[in-house]
Amino acid sequence: MRALQYVEIGKPPQVVEIDKPTPAPGEVLLKVTAAGACHSDEFIMSLPEDQYIYGLPLTLGHEGVGIVEELGEGATGVKVGDAVAVYGPWGCGACKKCQEGHEQYCPHAAELGIAPPGLGSPGSMAEYMIVKSPRHLVPIGDLDPVAAVALTDAGLTPYHAIKSVMPRLSGASWVVTIGAGGLGHMAIQLLKVMTGASVITLDVNEEKLAFAREMGADHTALSDENAPEEIRKITGGAMADVVLDFVGIQPTVETAGKCVHTESEIVIVGVGNGALPVGIFTLPYETVVRAPYWGYRQELAEVVDLARRGKITVETETFPLDEGFKAYERMHEGSLRGRAVVVP
Known part of the structure; x- marks a missing residue:
């Protein structure tokens, strides 16, 4: 499959061919329908080598929506064919913060090597992506993927x-x-x-x-x-x-x-x-x-509901996956109107 990856420190991201992933037990494979580009991506790609901690090569994209393609053994709560948005802050799932749905503040994520998609784990700027648990998925129903994807962070x-x-x-x-x-x-x-x-x-x-x-x-x-x-x-x-x-x-x-x-x-x-x-x-x-960070899982469901009811809309510009790097060029020059969305 194709993926937009950050491959070399200080160099623009590039589209590469990598193996399509297979979900491990408890995981979910999504067929990505839209991926959002964010200033956070630009920030981490601007870091010097001695400060960069996200691993290389890194498939970008911490905003993602898609269709459930395959369930790993034991994965429940979603079914094949569901349209879902990815809640990006991933924690251990067991501590007090995670049980409250506040996974962005999980105190154990770093020590356990748990990282959000596109910020340490393979992200959404690919034809397929792995989501570590169904609890990270929020249904979007018939909401347009391009309109929905930025809700996961920009919303x-x-x-x-x-x-x-x-x-x-x-x-x-x-x-x-x-x-x-x-x-x-x-x-x-x-x-x-x-x-x-x-x-x-x-x-x-x-x-x-x-x-x-x-x-x-x-x-x-x-x-x-x-x-x-x-x-x-x-x-x-x-x-x-x-x-x-x-x-x-x-x-x-x-x-x-x-x-x-x-x-x-x-x-x-x-x-x-x-x-x-x-x-x-x-x-x-x-x-x-x-200085807060991201948001709670239940809040993402609330934001999606606001969008489905037409209360909020995301201004977007779309880019095909093969030209995903242009989204970051436009972002850097400050010429985007709203949010950039990469469509595989």
């Missing part, structure tokens, strides 16, 4: 971040989102569906801000040194109750710190290397700064 991750700050988001609240890309454009929609808060989106050019307004942002402003003052003007001096940073680089987290008031919350979602100091003289009093 789930902001959904999880927003749920964590729901007590702060009333109809009188102001929420700032930084970045209107793959995760950011989903966050805007989710905020409008889940809360009554007014949404202000920051990004680097007018094209991206226009896209944010299409997605439902109430106000937009350029993400630059003037952004905090723009937030002050828009909010009438109130500033933001919540800032969701979907970029996470140093300039954006610093902007986030200047856009809030006392008893507010900053959620750093983007995988940049930015950090925000917390101390008595650094941020407004009782400001909470959090």
